[in-house]
Amino acid sequence: MTIQELLCHAYKELAHLETPHLDAEIILAHVLKKPREYVLAHSEESLSDAEAHRCNSLIARRSNREPVAYLTNHKAFCGRDFYVDQRVHIPKPATEDMIDAIQREVPNDFTGTIADIGTGSGCIAVTLALQFPKAAIFATDISDDALAVAVQNAKQYDAHITFLKGSLGEPLKKPMDIVAANLPYGWHNGWTDDAEVFFQPEISYISGSDGLSALYELIKKLPRMLSKSGRAYLEFDPRQMQTITEFLAKTNYTYTLLKDTAGFDRILRLTK
Ligand SMILES: C[S@@+](CC[C@H](N)C(=O)[O-])C[C@H]1O[C@@H](n2cnc3c(N)ncnc32)[C@H](O)[C@@H]1O
Known part of the structure; x- marks a missing residue:
């Protein structure tokens, strides 16, 4: 699965939230341990099965309205x-x-x-x-x-x-x-x-x-x-x-x- 494919799936899963794109990109960047800009600039890159699985599990939690800060363990x-x-x-x-x-x-x-x-x-x-x-x-x-x-x-x-x-x-x-x-x-x-x-x-x-x-x-x-x-x-x-x-x-x-x-x-x- 590529970054782009995962993001498309995530945008749909989070469409009922206020900021689905931002949330999905933050979650993916967190899993990949990269800045959000990286995720947007490398849409063709492939994810490992483990990375895709971890992203999907966090996206499911976010879809249930769990705060992004608890998913990433960071708050500014x-x-x-x-x-x-x-x-x-x-x-x-x-x-x-x-x-x-x-x-x-x-x-x-x-x-x-x-x-x-x-x-x-x-x-x-x-x-x-x-x-x-x-x-x-x-x-x-x-x-x-x-x-x-x-x-x-x-x-x-x-x-x-x-x-x-x-x-x-x-x-x-x-x-x-x-x-x-x-x-x-x-x-x-x-x-x-x-x-x-x-x-x-x-x-x-x-x-x-x-x-x-x-x-x-x-x-x-x-x-x-x-x-x-x-x-x-x-x-x-x-x-x-x-x-x-x-x-x-x-x-x-x-x-x-x-x-x-x-x-x-x-x-x-x-x-x-
Ligand atoms: C709204 S949170 C604020 C946490 C942090 N100061 C902040 O601004 O994000 C309130 C905090 O007060 C603590 N708390 C609740 N009742 C308290 C009490 N009687 N004495 C001391 N701390 C208390 C809670 O455990 C919680 O950590």
Whole structure:
């Protein structure tokens, strides 16, 4: 079977998806361990039986809406490649907007403490560790599986991070100058109908009946977690904005809502 024949078959198998051509070409390039451009430029090249079999099996999984990132074990985040598999949430572009907000407000030679709460693949912690090499970076997660992936990603980039297992900021032993968190904020029944989301670990995207349990618990604990001048950057679902601001009105926090690149209120910036 040639590359062209396999791609023609894959385009048909994936025709019900949003980007069948792109997905098929990424899968084939992944199996051949070549760039996507190679696949497009060598359409007459023959595939071995093993390569064709591997491609067809991944195409069948993609046809079932399994995310491409789980098929290739790669996801780009802030210009770097992160290893991902079904043990972790797949990093999202909206979270890159949170990183941008932190980078705008914190100098590169920052020497304080930074915590990433609910680190998952470690994408936030690794990005911040590389951006702020003089800072002390901590990352927590309640999931052993997630921490194993995060440690792997940190090693890949030689990022110096103290990983701690536990709920929210519980394992942190000293005050943090910056807290960043993309905690689960979804709910059952109606949060999303995107079938790809459901391939991720439920603990990474569901948080109580309104998606706000983890976020509220963290906000309540922030006064003890943050240093005197500390601040927190917290990602949320834009549909939760009004509920969250009503909740905050009953607290003593000073807060700002920051927008994502799509123009939605998406990040909460809190100070004590
Ligand atoms: C939406 S994922 C975010 C992962 C990663 N930070 C990212 O942005 O891609 C949420 C992460 O929070 C973790 N988590 C859920 N509840 C937690 C809790 N109470 N304490 C710490 N981590 C928690 C999950 O295991 C998951 O890895």
